[in-house]
Amino acid sequence: MGELREAWGETVRFGLDNPDLYVILSDPRRGRDSPALASGVRALEERVHRVAAAGLLRVAEARAVALIHAAGTGAILSLLEQPVGERDPELATTLLDAVLDRILTGEVESTTDAVPATHHTAVVTLRAVTDDLAALSAPERALLAEWLDRVIESH
Secondary structure, eight states: HHHHHHHHHHHHHHHSHHHHHHHHHOOHHHHOOOHHHHHHHHHHHHHHHHHHHTBBSSSSSHHHHHHHHHHHHHHHHHHHHHHHHGGGTTTTHHHHHHHHHHHHHOOOOTTTTOHHHHHHHHHHHHHHHGGOOOSOHHHHHHHHHHHHHHHHHOO
């Protein structure tokens, strides 16, 4: 989680140090075609993939990326709305903690879940490494990925 926290901190610092550029990049009408934004999202996807492959993610990788990205953008824009001297220095960290609590393993889940937490974590982990399963053919890996995605989405 250190890598995610470090990247989060760097992103927040960048946004606060470059407010005009960050606002442009965060505007979905302007930033969507930005190579810089695409590169940042790819870096986040790679970090989240490593967390999933380590068996520490309990939501689909794409969902984790979307949640982290949305929370980061929201935190930075909220901080930029406040005068510099009045900004809550813990806002971004608290928001990251809330997101990580939701997406990472370790929290006790309801026993009424369709898929028990331990099984769900195993499914997310297996899905993260499906493309690396050389013993399976490409169509078999695709079918396995489809099944695992279905289980992840049912949670």
